């Protein structure tokens with residue numbers, strides 16, 4: 001078997017069309033030509049995404065005795081965003097090309113140039129460029145950022161000119177009005193991160209759960225950002241989902257916990273099937289307004305290594321800011337040292353959609369099977385069985401002679417334990433292919449021998465090999481093979 005090499009643009013294009021054709025991801029409101037940077041998950045996509053969310057949720061709350069979950073609202077009191085710094089600082093620097101009228105993020109133009117230097121073996125030059133940019137951005141010197149773009153001779157890919165506007169800051173929060181009568185209505189934001197819902201509930205959870213520092217609060221939910229440039233499919237969306245965990249620690253211990261969570265999170269991505277060679281850490285050059293240390297876990301997407309998860313040491317910035325603005329104490333009494341303090345926070349934050357995209361890119365496999373004239377291309381999704389949308393397809397070899405009824409009976413007995421599908425339409429080879437394309441790890445085939453000895457064949461998606469096993473053993477054998485337990489076992493070693 002041989003895997004086909006592809007250039008990166010066509011690799012992403014193939015993945016996008018596969019996602020659409022097999023019910024994973026559709027453009028939003030497609031009949032009206034879609035809405036930029038907004039997507040819908042289809043029948044297979046929602047199963048895969050739910051599985052990713054569930055495995056993250058359980059890895060956080062079930063495997064850690066000191067991590068609990070919440071589900072806060074998307075709307076929050078507008079002062080939340082004043083305290084968090086998002087009203088004043090949640091900006092991206094944008095720049096327009098006057099000839100093409102295309103808009104870009106100034107920092108992304110420079111990051112792409114730095115990546116180009118790195119690819120050409122001049123990593124140091126790239127690093128120096130990023131440092132120069134970070135210095136200019138930290139100083140709020142947007143003219144300097146523009147000058148770096150000019151000095152680097154960066155041109156617009158559409159017009160090929162360097163006819164740039166000045167660089168301006170653009171706030172990424174979406175706002176709307178709450179209240180029925182326009183005079184009484186007040187400005188409210190769609191949350192740009194789920195983290196603040198955790199911070200404002202810190203004391204509620206700590207007190208009602210009798211939590212002792214160190215402890216964590218996890219949450220999964222929608223976030224919204226008016227991204228200047230939305231590209232690369234579901235990588236950068238305007239409506240997306242985050243899986244965040246804030247871990248509250250004693251001040252002074254944050255770097256130990258930062259290092260510990262960095263490792264735990266890297267292990268998680270490998271346990272769900274992403275290869276170590278396609279994952280790396282990337283320390284931030286420019287720290288967010290709330291962080292004293294930050295690292296990304298990057299995955300090698302078809303368009304290069306890009307951020308999938310952020311791990312931040314957020315100090316006591318958020319709790320302190322909420323305490324100051326709300327005038328409600330956000331302190332914790334630590335009985336071990338007999339002291340009151342505002343805890344420091346380590347945050348892990350991964351986008352559910354970005355993780356989905358990484359998993360899909362990694363799973364998408366094209367290979368040539370067969371020899372000589374019999375050679376043909378096979379496409380399948382090499383998903384970890386525990387996160388595959390459907391775990392088992394039950395297929396009667398033929399519909400007649402009681403085989404279909406027997407297969408339906410087996411399907412009924414398995415469907416309480418995991419997601420199954422029953423398919424009796426068409427040649428068996430075609431039915432295998434249908435399942436390969438959506439990543440179903442196992443096909444159970446009911447044939448004439450089944451009617452004699454109550455055994456079935458189980459076909460493995462990746463190897464296409466078949467094993468004969470007794471119906472009585474099916475549930476247990478397949479149950480373990482498709483269980484999340486297999487992932488959790490890897491996390492605990």
Ligand code: GAP
Nearest residue numbers: 193195235236237240308309310349350351354
């Ligand atoms: N609470 C911290 C925070 O929000 P972030 O680095 O801005 O930090 C965390 O976002 C994660 O959320 C990112 O690593 C990414 O996976 C995801 N994310 C951020 N913006 C996104 C977008 N526009 N579309 C999809 N995912 C996004």
